[in-house]
Amino acid sequence: MRVVLVIALLVAGVILSLSLGARAVPPAEIWAAITAFDPSDPNHLVIRDLRLPRLCAALIAGVGLALAGVLMQAVTRNPLAEPGILGVNAGAGFAVVLGVYAFGLSGAAPWLAFPGAALAAAAVFLLGGGARAGSGGGATPARLALAGIALNALLISLISALVLMRAEALDVYRFWIVGSLAEAQMRPLLPMAATVAAGVVLAFASAPGLDALALGDEAARSLGTRTGLVRASVLLAVTLLCGGAVVVAGPIAFLGLAVPHLARMIASRSVVATLAVALPLGPAILLAVDVFGRVVMPPAELRVGTTAAALGGVIFILIARRMRPGEVT
Amino acid sequence: MRLQAKGIDVAYDGRRVIEGLDLTIPDGKVTAIIGPNGCGKSTLLKTLARLIRPTKGQVFLDGQDIHAAHTRDVARKLGLLPQSPLAPEGITVADLIARGRAPWRSILGRWSPADTAARDAALSATGLEALADRPIAALSGGQRQRAWIAMTLAQDTPILLLDEPTTYLDLPHQVDLLRLLGRLNRDSGRTVVSVLHDLGLAARFSDHVIVMSAGKVLAEGPPSEVITTQTLATAFGLEAVVIPDPIANTPLVVPV
Numbered sequence: 001m002r003v004v005l006v007i008a009l010l011v012a013g014v015i016l017s018l019s020l021g022a023r024a025v026p027p028a029e030i031w032a033a034i035t036a037f038d039p040s041d042p043n044h045l046v047i048r049d050l051r052l053p054r055l056c057a058a059l060i061a062g063v064g065l066a067l068a069g070v071l072m073q074a075v076t077r078n079p080l081a082e083p084g085i086l087g088v089n090a091g092a093g094f095a096v097v098l099g100v101y102a103f104g105l106s107g108a109a110p111w112l113a114f115p116g117a118a119l120a121a122a123a124v125f126l127l128g129g130g131a132r133a134g135s136g137g138g139a140t141p142a143r144l145a146l147a148g149i150a151l152n153a154l155l156i157s158l159i160s161a162l163v164l165m166r167a168e169a170l171d172v173y174r175f176w177i178v179g180s181l182a183e184a185q186m187r188p189l190l191p192m193a194a195t196v197a198a199g200v201v202l203a204f205a206s207a208p209g210l211d212a213l214a215l216g217d218e219a220a221r222s223l224g225t226r227t228g229l230v231r232a233s234v235l236l237a238v239t240l241l242c243g244g245a246v247v248v249a250g251p252i253a254f255l256g257l258a259v260p261h262l263a264r265m266i267a268s269r270s271v272v273a274t275l276a277v278a279l280p281l282g283p284a285i286l287l288a289v290d291v292f293g294r295v296v297m298p299p300a301e302l303r304v305g306t307t308a309a310a311l312g313g314v315i316f317i318l319i320a321r322r323m324r325p326g327e328v329t
Numbered sequence: 330m331r332l333q334a335k336g337i338d339v340a341y342d343g344r345r346v347i348e349g350l351d352l353t354i355p356d357g358k359v360t361a362i363i364g365p366n367g368c369g370k371s372t373l374l375k376t377l378a379r380l381i382r383p384t385k386g387q388v389f390l391d392g393q394d395i396h397a398a399h400t401r402d403v404a405r406k407l408g409l410l411p412q413s414p415l416a417p418e419g420i421t422v423a424d425l426i427a428r429g430r431a432p433w434r435s436i437l438g439r440w441s442p443a444d445t446a447a448r449d450a451a452l453s454a455t456g457l458e459a460l461a462d463r464p465i466a467a468l469s470g471g472q473r474q475r476a477w478i479a480m481t482l483a484q485d486t487p488i489l490l491l492d493e494p495t496t497y498l499d500l501p502h503q504v505d506l507l508r509l510l511g512r513l514n515r516d517s518g519r520t521v522v523s524v525l526h527d528l529g530l531a532a533r534f535s536d537h538v539i540v541m542s543a544g545k546v547l548a549e550g551p552p553s554e555v556i557t558t559q560t561l562a563t564a565f566g567l568e569a570v571v572i573p574d575p576i577a578n579t580p581l582v583v584p585v
Contacts, residue, residue, distance in 0.1 A: 077415070212431050218411035222378055223484065224404025224432035269420050 002266045003277060010280045013287030017058065018051050021294050025051075049185055056193065057184035057248040058290055058304075059283045062255065064196045064245030065089075066282025067203045068238045069256030070263065070274050074210040075234045076125075078144055079261070079319055083117075083242045084253025084312075086148030090155035091120020092246035093176050094162075101162045110188050113243035114195075120155065121238055124148045156251075179250030179305025181290050192244040199240030200279070206233045207271040214271075252305045254312020255286055261319060331356055331520070332377060332407070332488055337386035339369070339376050339544075346372045347383075347544040354488075359514045360522045361531035364541035365565050370524045371412065371492050373541065377522070378409040378490050404432035408486040410477055412493050416465040422476045423461040426451050429483030451482040454513060471502035478509065489513070491523040495530070503527065507534040532556050532579045540564050556580040 018030045025033070025043045032038075033047035065083060072081040072088075083089045095116025099109035128144035159176050174180050209230030212220040220227055245252070259282045260274060266281070267273035286304065289311060293302035332354040339347035346369040354360055354377070362370045375381045377388055379395045388395040390406060408429075416425065429451070430444045452458050455475045465473060474494060481489060491510070495503040511534055514521045525531040531538055532552040539549045540556075542564040548555045557580075561567045567584060574581040 079418075208431065208434065211428060214415065214417040215428060216411060216413070216415040218375070218380055218409070219414040221380055221400075222404060222407075222409035222411070223429065224401040226400050264419075269417060269424060 003280075006266065006277060006280050006284060009288070010284035013284050013291065014055060016291045017055050017287045018047060020291055021046075021051065022299055053185035053187070053189060054181050054290075055287075056189045057181050057187060058286050060189065060193050060196050061179075061181075061245040061249035061252060062283030062286035063200065063279060064241040064282075065252060065256040065286075066259035066263075066278040067200060067275055068241040068245070069258075070260040070271065070278050071203055071206065071210070071234050071238055071241075072256070073260050074214065074271050074274075075231060076128075076144055077214065080145045080257070080316070081148075082254070082256035082260075083238065083245075084251065084256055085145065085152060085316075086121070086124045087152035087155055088117050088121045088124070088238060088242045089179075089246050089251035089253065090152045090159065091123075092117040092243050093251045094155045094159050095119075096247065097159050097162050097176055101166060110192070110247040113247045114239055117243045117246070118235065118239040120151060121235055121242075124151050127151065174303050174305075175250045177251070177305075178303045179252035179308070180303040181249055182301065182303065184248065187248045189248060192248050195240050196244035199237045199244065202233055202237035202240065203275055204272065206230055206237060207275055210234065210271040250305060252286075252308050254316065255282065255289075255308050257319070258312050258315040259285060261315065330354065331391050333389045334373075334377060334383075335386050335389065337376060337383035337388065339372055339381055339383045341372050341381065345384075345544070347376070350386075350544070350546060352377075352539065352546060352549075354520060354522055355537050356520050357514070357518045358520065358536040359511055359534065360520075360537040360539060361525045361535040362522065362539045362541060363525055363528060363531050363564075364547075368541045368564075369544045370541055374409070374490050374492050374522070374524050378407060379403055380409070401432050404484065404486075406486055407488045407490065408481040408484040409490045410481045410492065410494060412496070414477060416473075418466075420465055421462050422457055422465060422468070422479070423448065423452070425465055425476055426457075426479045426483045429480040432484060447483045447485050451479040454482055454516075455479040455509065471498055471505065474498060474502075474506060475509065478506070482513070487518075488520045489522070491521070493524050493526065495523075495525060495527065503530060510534070528556060528561075528582045529574070532581070533574060533577055552579050556582065 015027055019025050019027055023046055025047060029043050030047055033044040037048060038044050069082040072083065072086065073079060092113035095112040096109050099112040100106065124147050127147035156177060163176055175183060209225050212223045212225040213227060213230055217227055259278050263274045263277040263281055267277040289307045290304045293304055293307040296302060330353045334350055334352040337347060337350050338345060362373065364370050372381065376383055382396055390398060390403060395403060426448050430447060433444065452461055455478055457475055457479055460468065460472060465476060468476065495506055498506060507530055510521050510523065513519055535552060537549065538552050538555045540547045540560050547564050548560050556571060558569060558571055561569045561582065569582050569584045571580045571582055
């Protein structure tokens with residue numbers, strides 16, 4: 001029942017996202033613009049050239065960040081883990097910006113997001129004491145979060161340095177620091193959709209292993225789980241999901257934190273169920289946040305990364321307050 | 330005999346904990362591993378369960394080197410309850426027990442009627458039916474430990490290893506738990522091996538006792554033959570008199 005509500009929210013978000021904006025387009029015309037495109041109709045042009053790409057980018061980034069958040073919270077057993085806070089998004093963004101600005105790559109640069117995300121994820125895991133993790137010691141939630149926040153701040157400042165050296169449009173800065181859906185039509189949407197789809201498949205395939213891992217490494221292994229293989233496939237899935245999301249929407253933070261918590265309230269505690277709810281919930285919330293940013297103070301618009309961070313900051317505090325003292329050590 | 334160790338050396342954190350150990354776990358019996366702190370009991374149990382690879386020698390399960398076997402096949406024959414497993418936040422008793430079915434489920438993780446049957450059997454064997462929908466966090470220590478044992482039971486393995494299952498329980502709950510393990514052994518012929526601290530309880534509720542000292546097996550056999558003034562002095566450095574327990578006639582340790 002509650003899953004139906006999530007899907008209804010997603011459908012509403014899709015319709016609002018296509019129809020609202022500087023030029024409001026009635027829902028009936030949206031359908032016409034898709035099925036019977038008329039290049040002389042400005043409404044049709046807006047839908048086709050701006051809002052459909054924007055919608056697609058929101059779907060890709062929403063799915064990617066939400067599922068990456070579920071996987072990261074499960075694999076680290078840390079309720080504060082998410083690709084924004086732990087610097088994975090910033091790693092992807094930094095690699096792309098470095099490719100463009102330092103090496104002059106243009107077409108190939110987006111693909112650097114994947115090694116960037118993978119390296120940042122591996123680095124934060126090592127810095128957070130993950131390599132020493134047995135069933136007890138090693139990576140505690142607080143240590144991992146602190147390592148991630150530090151890495152994230154470092155990478156974001158490096159991105160700022162690179163972007164600000166060139167006096168180009170402020171939009172570039174907005175995209176790579178805050179995250180934005182406003183220039184979606186310029187992003188390689190199709191390849192990133194395929195990449196995120198591969199990440200989704202891998203995420204669901206890793207879910208039973210993550211359920212076992214939640215009981216501790218020793219229990220997971222005696223239940224026949226190959227823990228190394230599960231961690232490696234999660235790392236690959238997170239890389240594909242975050243890399244794809246960052247290439248189309250920039251390093252949006254907090255969506256990956258909020259969605260898994262909301263999804264667990266809706267679904268049961270198993271990772272598969274959480275992933276299944278997060279799949280429509282991620283893009284639904286990102287679309288809602290984006291629509292809000294577009295209508296709140298017209299004609300200007302708030303970048304989606306700003307609105308998401310404002311919402312997510314509140315949720316971060318609520319989660320941190322709910323955690324029992326023993327959980328953060 | 331299904332589970333055996335031959336000439337194993339085991340290092341833990343770079344320190345050699347077990348040296349040249351040979352051991353055969355008797356099938357269909359309740360075995361207790363006892364010994365002073367740091368003698369390598371838990372390390373031995375983890376090595377038998379394939380969690381630690383010996384630096385020398387081999388562990389055999391059904392005649393095959395356990396490290397050459399497929400992870401999942403081992404998990405269908407041998408279950409281990411670790412000393413301090415983690416309960417995911419908010420998980421219920423029934424959900425926790427269901428996770429014990431992991432080695433029997435397909436790639437897609439579909440839940441089968443056999444899974445339901447195994448879960449329900451584990452619930453009734455441990456007397457937890459009425460608490461099935463309670464969160465683990467809301468249970469008492471004794472109930473929680475029974476829930477973890479139920480999870481390992483749902484794994485449906487002929488061999489069950491338990492690492493200090495009675496630690497943190499008060500005496501009545503320790504007795505309750507050891508009686509449960511005895512019942513599981515009698516009802517289904519499961520081989521049960523536990524690391525225990527309490528010598529009296531180990532003597533009372535086991536068919537076979539393995540005494541470890543400094544990474545070696547000092548003595549093994551029926552409790553009345555193994556728990557003697559001599560072994561207690563050698564293994565634990567404990568001066569004690571051993572008298573027959575007035576109820577079960579098993580050895581009772583009275584420190585001097």
